[in-house]
Amino acid sequence: MxxxxxxxxxxxxxxxxxxxxxxxxxxxxxxxxxxxxxxxxxxxxxxxxxxxxxxxxxxxxxxxxxxxxxxxxxxxxxxxxxxxxxxxxxxxxxxxxxxxxGGEQIDLHTMTKEQVLQIGKQIGGIYRKTDQVSQEISGLGYLTWTEEKGLHGVLEGELHAFIQEESAEHIADYETLCTVYPQFQDEKVPQALIAATELRNQQVVNISLVNQDASPENILLRDDQVCLIDPYPSLYAPRGMAGNFMNLYETFFLVLSQTERYKKHRFDLCEQQLKGMAEGFLAGYSEGNKAVIREVRGEQLLQLLETAFIHHQLLLKDITPEDIIRYGDRQAIEARLFVLCEELKRFAASQIK
Missing domain, CATH: 3.30.200.20 (Phosphorylase Kinase; domain 1)
Incomplete structure (x- = not known):
């Protein structure tokens, strides 16, 4: 500076x-x-x-x-x-x-399982209660600002129709992956995806102001109270970002731990703490409601699918310096795609009862 x-x-x-x-x-x-x-x-x-x-x-x-x-x-x-x-x-x-x-950044490496469970539970409760705060700004999606309209969502339209269209895109993305990479073909993944998309199409009714950036560096602690900072807000279906949190902490941060973006956090050395955060989050967010758990897990499955699909899209273009910082070089991206393939199949199987 x-x-x-x-x-x-x-x-x-x-x-x-x-x-x-x-x-x-x-x-x-x-x-x-x-x-x-x-x-x-x-x-x-x-x-x-x-x-x-x-x-x-x-x-x-x-x-x-x-x-x-x-x-x-x-x-x-x-x-x-x-x-x-x-x-x-x-x-x-x-x-x-x-x-x-707001306090000191949390350090997952120094925390016990009980500590991360409690922090995750706090965050889950914060997310669930924030979902219920009504918003008066218009639009959907990420927020933009103009002199004429002030702050508003970049997309127009009705949330339920948007979610149905998005659900169809998820199914199409999986079919694309299966066509290009036969390794993605699996008996249980389509069943789990259909169940997840049908559930969200039925349940989504409200728009919430949600936060996509839930990395540990944006979680502070002061006198045992969590303070969330540096968000990436959007107007979206609330369960979607709950599923995003679960995908980040159970999969994303671990599989991308060696990238330049995340290497300094050494996420590969605190897998149990990351998964403990997710476990606590789901408990705090759902408050034990099994229907809510199913909805969040369904959204997590879709987030995992899209993580894999992003890797496929990266392989179709020239890799930029920004891509390398975020995802690694072409070889790393391709190798990770097949790790995500196996994780998608494993997670889908866990959701089929």
């Missing part, structure tokens, strides 16, 4: 005593003080995932306004489960966010 730029931001935000916290994928972060209160200052990086990032006022405003809305929704559901103060400033010369300090 350019020291002159940092100095300008500190002056504009009227904060002092900066202490560097770390560098994420898109932002550098400092702990700062304002009016005797600890805050976190984030400044966007000039280079992310190996490429220069040009200033885009609408994209940055959408990202930060969506984060603010998500924090408000989470705190409405569970007080203190997200930063209770958040403001941002966007301009070509000076862009930053400022939020209340």
């Amino acid at each position: 350019n020291k002159a730029r940092l100095k300008r931001v500190l002056q504009h935000a009227d904060v002092s005593d900066p202490a560097f916290l770390g560098s994420g994928a898109w932002h550098d972060a400092w702990k700062v003080v304002k009016e005797n209160r600890e805050l976190v200052l984030r400044i966007p990086k000039d280079i992310a995932y190996g490429k220069s990032i040009s200033f885009n006022e609408e994209e940055l405003t959408a990202e930060y306004a969506a984060t603010k809305l998500y924090y408000q929704s989470v705190n409405q559901a569970v007080n203190g489960a997200a930063p209770d103060f958040y403001e941002f400033y966007v301009s070509a010369d000076l862009t930053y966010t400022l939020e209340s300090y």
Whole structure:
């Protein structure tokens, strides 16, 4: 970070005593003080995932306004489960966010099974209660911002119709994988996919503000209370992102643990803690309701399928430097695709009763 730029931001935000916290994928972060209160200052990086990032006022405003809305929704559901103060400033010369300090990042490597179960259970409860907070913004999908409409979903239409169309795409994606890679052909996967898509087509009725980015680096702990930060919000069916959480912690973080994006977290050395987080999450989210568990597991199956399909799509194009950071080189992507193939078959079999 350019020291002159940092100095300008500190002056504009009227904060002092900066202490560097770390560098994420898109932002550098400092702990700062304002009016005797600890805050976190984030400044966007000039280079992310190996490429220069040009200033885009609408994209940055959408990202930060969506984060603010998500924090408000989470705190409405569970007080203190997200930063209770958040403001941002966007301009070509000076862009930053400022939020209340939520605690220390969790360290899965030092945690017991009981500790990760309890944290996962807290997060599951937070997700479930946030799903029930009504939203007044229009649209579906990821959030965008314009002067005319303010913050809104990028897609138009009715949620139930969107989910039915998406379900058909999931089935088509599996058929494509089977055509290109005979290893994906399996007796139980189609049964499990049909059951999952039929269930979601029947059950989905409400739009929720959900969070796609549930990585451990975005989970803080202070006095044993979880605080969720740095979300990637969208307007979607609530069970979908519960399934996403389960896929991340039971499969995704483990199979991508050797990529440049995730190598520093050493996820391959804390498999039990990751799976304990998922177990706790499902317990907290479902509150023991077997129907909810079936819905979440169905969405997890679809998320796992799409993880495999993304790898197939990557192999159809030129691999970019960003792809390599996220997924590895072509050889690693191809090898992982067949690991995901076996995991898809194993998980599908576990869902067939």
